[in-house]
Amino acid sequence: MHQPKILTRADVAALIAAGDTIVINEGFVLRLNGWLDHHPGGRLVIQHMVGRDATDEISIYHSSKLIRTMNHYRIGRIEGNWVNFTPPIRGGLFAQSTKDCPTGIPQDPISIHAEQLSQFFSTTTPTLELELQDDSPGSGADAVPDPPRSIDNTELVKQALEDDLSQYPSLDAVTQQAIVEKYRDLHQKIKNEGYYDCQYREYAKEMGRYLCIFTAFLIALRSGWFITSAALLGLFWHQIMFTAHDAGHQGITHNFVVDTLIGMFVADFCCGLSIGWWKSSHNEHDPDLQNTPLFATSPSYLASFHSSYYNFTFLWDKAAEFAIPYQRFTYYPIMGIARFNLYILSWCHLLSRRSTTLGSSKWTRPTEICFMSIYWFLFGYCLVWRSIPTWTLRIMFVLVSHIITMPLHVQITLSHWAMSTSELGESESFPQHQLRTTMDVECPPWLDFIHGGLQFQAVHHLFPCVPRHNLRRLQQLVIGFCDETGIKYKRLGFVAGNKDVLGKLGEVAAQLELMVKCQKHMAETGESGLH
Numbered sequence: 391m392h393q394p395k396i397l398t399r400a401d402v403a404a405l406i407a408a409g410d411t412i413v414i415n416e417g418f419v420l421r422l423n424g425w426l427d428h429h430p431g432g433r434l435v436i437q438h439m440v441g442r443d444a445t446d447e448i449s450i451y452h453s454s455k456l457i458r459t460m461n462h463y464r465i466g467r468i469e470g471n472w473v474n475f476t477p478p479i480r481g482g483l484f485a486q487s488t489k490d491c492p493t494g495i496p497q498d499p500i501s502i503h504a505e506q507l508s509q510f511f512s513t514t515t516p517t518l519e520l521e522l523q524d525d526s527p528g529s530g531a532d533a534v535p536d537p538p539r540s541i542d543n544t545e546l547v548k549q550a551l552e553d554d555l556s557q558y559p560s561l562d563a564v565t566q567q568a569i570v571e572k573y574r575d576l577h578q579k580i581k582n583e584g585y586y587d588c589q590y591r592e593y594a595k596e597m598g599r600y601l602c603i604f605t606a607f608l609i610a611l612r613s614g615w616f617i618t619s620a621a622l623l624g625l626f627w628h629q630i631m632f633t634a635h636d637a638g639h640q641g642i643t644h645n646f647v648v649d650t651l652i653g654m655f656v657a658d659f660c661c662g663l664s665i666g667w668w669k670s671s672h673n674e675h676d677p678d679l680q681n682t683p684l685f686a687t688s689p690s691y692l693a694s695f696h697s698s699y700y701n702f703t704f705l706w707d708k709a710a711e712f713a714i715p716y717q718r719f720t721y722y723p724i725m726g727i728a729r730f731n732l733y734i735l736s737w738c739h740l741l742s743r744r745s746t747t748l749g750s751s752k753w754t755r756p757t758e759i760c761f762m763s764i765y766w767f768l769f770g771y772c773l774v775w776r777s778i779p780t781w782t783l784r785i786m787f788v789l790v791s792h793i794i795t796m797p798l799h800v801q802i803t804l805s806h807w808a809m810s811t812s813e814l815g816e817s818e819s820f821p822q823h824q825l826r827t828t829m830d831v832e833c834p835p836w837l838d839f840i841h842g843g844l845q846f847q848a849v850h851h852l853f854p855c856v857p858r859h860n861l862r863r864l865q866q867l868v869i870g871f872c873d874e875t876g877i878k879y880k881r882l883g884f885v886a887g888n889k890d891v892l893g894k895l896g897e898v899a900a901q902l903e904l905m906v907k908c909q910k911h912m913a914e915t916g917e918s919g920l921h
Contacts, residue, residue, distance in 0.1 A: 394418065397466035399473070406441055406478065414443040414472050420463040430646065430751040432670045432744060434479070441475030441482065446570065446820040449577065450853055453644060471567055474816035546689030546901055550812045558826055559876050566819040569875050573821040573852075576871050580853060585860050588642055592859040593633070599839070600630050616778055620787040624794025627661050627729075631798060632842030632858070634661070638669050641857045650754060658761035662769060664736035666745050666758055671735075683710030684724060685717050686898050688811040692905070714902050718895040728799040729792045736762065797840075800888070805829055805847035808890040809880070822877050824851040829880035831887050835862065848879065 397419050405412050411422040413436065426433045431451070439447065448457060476482030559565050580586070603626045610619035636642050637653035653665040680697050681687075682704040692714070696703045713720070739745050740762070745755045778784045809827050818826075831845040843850065843858025849868050850856070856864060872879035882890060 394464060395466040396469055398468075401466070402441065402468075403475065406475070411436060411440055413439050413441075413448075414468060415445050415448050415460060417467050418464045419466040419468060420460060421465045422463055425463065427746070428751070430650075430669070430754070434670070434744075437479045438477055440477040440479070442477065442816060443472040443474060446573065446577075449574075450855060453640075471563065473563070476816055546692070546905075547812075550689060550810070551814070554810050554812050554814060554826065557878065558822060561814060561817045563817070566817060566822070569819045569822055569877070572871060572875055573819070576867060577853065580856065580864065580867070585853070585856050585864055586644070587860075588644075588857040589859045593642070596629075596633060596839075600626065603629060611773075611777060616783050616787050617790055620790035621794050624791040627791070628795045628798050629839075629842070630656050630660055631663075631795075632844070634663075634665060634668070635842070635844070636858055638665055639854050641855050644855070646751075650751075654754075654757055654761050658758050659765055662736070662762055662765040663732050664739050664745075664758055664762065666754055667736045667739035670739060670744055680704060683707065683713050684720070685807075685895065686710070686714050686902070687807045687894060689898065689901055690811055692898070692902055711902075711906070715899045717899055718892045721892065721895060722796070722800075725799045725803070726793045726796045729795050798842075798844075801831070801841060801844045804831060804884075804887045804891055805844070808887065808894045821852055821871075821875075824848065825872065825877045825879060829882060829887070830865070832881050832883050838862065845884075 402412055402414075402419060405421070411426055413420045413422055422436055426436055429436055448460070555561070559569065603622055607619050607622035607626060610616075610622055633642075634653050634656040637649040637656065640646060640649040642649050642652060650665070657663045657665040657668065680691070680695075682691055682695075686692055691704075692706065694703060694706045740755060740759055745758075746752075774784050774788060778787055805828055809829055811827065814823070814826075825848055828848040828851050830848045831841065833841055833845055838845070843861055846858070846861040846865060849861050849865050850858070852868060853864065869879060871877075
């Protein structure tokens with residue numbers, strides 16, 4: 391039997407430098423050039439894994455059948471544990487050298503990104519120097535030179551990194567590999583014990599609740615109780631989107647076509663939101679954190695940065711300098727109208743190249759456009775324009791129905807905004823990264839239908855395709871995993887979680903105010919003013 395060729399780090403670096411999309415999976419080197427435009431989850435999620443060991447990410451997001459098809463992309467294998475490169479999309483540039491290389495293959499690359507950052511940070515701690523190689527605010531954002539009015543957030547970013555390094559397990563290879571092995575053992579246990587089996591009886595209950603709410607909405611509308619019907623419609627949207635979330639992760643039937651159609655019907659047809667946009671942004675969670683100039687959840691965002699997801703540079707400008715100090719007060723009002731922004735993002739996605747896929751999933755884009763067009767015909771024309779008699783009632787109907795969905799947006803931000811946004815580099819394992827940047831919300835079992843499984847975000851991030859009705863049971867295994875590995879598992883009640891988010895927003899706003907004062911003082915006196 392033919393043995394795959396052994397490829398060194400220098401070999402892999404040379405392939406990446408030549409423009410190949412190289413990913414490591416289960417010790418094999420995959421060249422995914424031909425898969426980029428066919429990947430239903432989009433190109434970006436693959437591009438962010440170039441040069442990295444993606445074994446855990448591939449395992450938890452894909453079916454066994456699909457993973458087996460990846461054998462066709464194998465071009466070799468590696469020996470030993472892989473040390474991740476920084477992907478090119480995140481600033482990983484490679485200077486090639488052929489010195490002492492008899493085969494002419496470039497030796498290990500030098501991270502230009504790391505060398506550029508070293509001029510900003512000086513430390514005698516080797517580990518910290520390593521972790522500062524990728525100092526972008528999240529995997530979807532890269533630091534860019536600041537415009538003249540940007541403030542210097544370097545020390546705050548450095549302090550946030552040091553706090554994370556002191557609170558979580560060491561990033562040395564032995565510690566992180568031990569965490570990975572325990573995580574993979576846990577994943578195998580989850581598969582063996584049937585946690586991936588969907589409880590369809592629970593969805594029967596869900597369908598009953600959705601139908602009751604929608605029927606009540608129609609009755610109220612026919613009776614002329616327009617504001618009441620608006621509230622019921624908003625509640626219907628709030629509840630049914632939990633099923634779209636499940637389908638987006640193929641957590642219902644575990645069949646791509648069936649779950650995608652379920653997701654399209656719920657999200658696009660019933661709610662006017664693109665499930666394709668949600669998948670694309672959900673696979674890169676950082677867009678949920680990139681909200682300048684309205685919000686800054688970390689000192690990392692108190693400066694300009696480039697988002698590789700949006701392919702857009704978020705500039706630190708007068709608007710951000712004005713809005714951020716008030717962000718703890720504008721949080722809930724903006725969450726109340728956040729759904730309107732999702733409409734815009736959905737259409738922007740569908741009309742962009744990001745929504746274009748080839749192969750077996752090429753049908754998804756036109757189907758989404760069709761479903762969302764039908765939604766706007768039914769909601770905009772048939773309901774709002776034809777069924778509601780006056781402009782005042784129409785405006786009130788639209789506002790009330792959309793504001794009612796605010797708890798869903800609060801729930802989503804709750805699990806992320808109060809947590810760390812620091813990027814600790816490529817050596818941090820997948821499970822540690824997920825638990826460090828995500829928290830769970832505690833609630834009694836009888837309230838699970840209100841939260842729709844989103845209260846188990848940390849558990850869900852570790853095992854995204856596990857059906858949500860199994861997450862409460864799975865939580866106990868995750869707690870045991872965290873106890874065993876020493877990774878902090880954060881849980882707060884809904885009220886306490888809201889206080890935590892508001893506290894974080896207030897803290898960042900206070901940091902901004904202090905930095906602005908210091909810079910003004912320095913400009914006037916030449917001194918920092920910090921005594």
